[in-house]
Amino acid sequence: MLSVADNVPYKSLNTMGIEGYARRYAEWEEPSDLYTLSEPEINCLQPVIQIGEGSNLLFPDGRLDATLLVSRYRDTEVLEHDSTHITFRVGAGLRLDDFIDKTAAIGLWGLENLSHIPGTVGAAAVQNVGAYGVEFADCLESVKCFDLEDQRFTTFAASELKYGYRDSAFKHAPLHRRMIITDVTLRLSVDAKPHLDYGNLRSRLEGIPLTPMAVRDAIISIRRTKLPEITEAGSAGSFFKNPVVSADLLPAIREKAAAAGIDTTDMPVYHLADAPGSVKLSAAWLIDRGGLKGASCGSAGTWPTQPLVIVNLDGRATAADVAGLAGYIVAEVDRKFGVRLTPEVEYL
Ligand code: EPU
Numbered sequence: 001m002l003s004v005a006d007n008v009p010y011k012s013l014n015t016m017g018i019e020g021y022a023r024r025y026a027e028w029e030e031p032s033d034l035y036t037l038s039e040p041e042i043n044c045l046q047p048v049i050q051i052g053e054g055s056n057l058l059f060p061d062g063r064l065d066a067t068l069l070v071s072r073y074r075d076t077e078v079l080e081h082d083s084t085h086i087t088f089r090v091g092a093g094l095r096l097d098d099f100i101d102k103t104a105a106i107g108l109w110g111l112e113n114l115s116h117i118p119g120t121v122g123a124a125a126v127q128n129v130g131a132y133g134v135e136f137a138d139c140l141e142s143v144k145c146f147d148l149e150d151q152r153f154t155t156f157a158a159s160e161l162k163y164g165y166r167d168s169a170f171k172h173a174p175l176h177r178r179m180i181i182t183d184v185t186l187r188l189s190v191d192a193k194p195h196l197d198y199g200n201l202r203s204r205l206e207g208i209p210l211t212p213m214a215v216r217d218a219i220i221s222i223r224r225t226k227l228p229e230i231t232e233a234g235s236a237g238s239f240f241k242n243p244v245v246s247a248d249l250l251p252a253i254r255e256k257a258a259a260a261g262i263d264t265t266d267m268p269v270y271h272l273a274d275a276p277g278s279v280k281l282s283a284a285w286l287i288d289r290g291g292l293k294g295a296s297c298g299s300a301g302t303w304p305t306q307p308l309v310i311v312n313l314d315g316r317a318t319a320a321d322v323a324g325l326a327g328y329i330v331a332e333v334d335r336k337f338g339v340r341l342t343p344e345v346e347y348l
Helices: 031-038 096-105 121-127 212-226 247-259 283-292 319-337
Strands: 002-009 020-028 048-051 062-071 076-081 085-091 140-147 152-157 179-189 234-238 244-246 269-271 278-281 300-303 306-312
Touching: 002 031, 020 031, 031 140, 031 179, 048 179, 085 096, 096 121, 096 212, 121 179, 244 247, 247 278, 247 319, 278 283, 283 306, 283 319, 300 319, 306 319
Parallel strands: 020 062, 048 062
Antiparallel strands: 002 020, 076 085, 085 179, 140 152, 140 179, 234 306, 244 278, 269 278, 300 306
16 A cells, blocks of 8 residues: 655655655655555655665765655565575565575575665665675675666666665666666575675684674674764764775876875775776775864764764754765865765755
């Protein structure tokens, strides 16, 4: 059944805790409910914006002239099971972390490094969430969607969806705002496939029998020390992407930083196997060394142990505070390093 309401407050529907209301709001339980979105009596306001837990979005202050669509569809089933893998179909409304908890508990490998990331499975397929050397797309087989334009269901193989760093075809035309994700197919491994090379993950697991649950527990404890719990401070996780720049630009970046009195000897530079001429820089390092740790704008500020995260300091931050701080950070990092940060968070 599709439930519809008018003027619904969204402070609790976005993890940043921005206050305002959606002119229309609809919740669906079964994929077939999505056909009714186009019925005249639903009076569906355009655009239709499907959200998960609102954990990677910046809502506007005051009012959103759109239909906010939320999935309550969490149906999960095993599609295939052989000696090496199990393939699941998962409803878009299931929290990713709930799925990881259940599958890690039965010893399945693949998504454990993504533990404790907020958001639903459907949102993860849009954003290609990633952490500790693993991306959601690594386990993704296919995505089923309802096409709002053609009013029919369609299934894409993951290979058709242009997955990249925090990116997918769902974030761009012609799929953006057109496809409502209903189900994803995820393939997990029975055989041990640990990814332990990021940071101090391997050393934290020394002496502990290696299971997906042990890795999950280690990841959760690392994330707890670095990132704010939603009960501590509202945030949308990393606010900016780590910038990828041409390796040829490194001398100019170092020169510009030196002119601003910044030492770049310990600047993290990651070489990318799939893009040999490019390097990935650490946005957190650039923000930190750019002197922006502790910067604030109204009630929005950077998180002390991870300045890449913009938080709602006292629960009263407005979207203007957050966007103001983000804009200031972008301008200062550009001025000091000549590197342009781009938001990972989507502004609605
Ligand atoms: N750093 C500083 N100062 C700080 C904190 C960090 O300079 O105060 C530097 C350090 O050099 C550190 C580096 O930042 O080595 C990297 O920090 P971290 O390991 O926390 O990773 P990140 O690149 O900042 C990314 C993801 C996170 C993900 C972590 C762990 C992006 C934009 N962010 O952060 O994802 O959890 O790696 O894999 O890619 C998210 O997307 O919302 C998110 C939290």
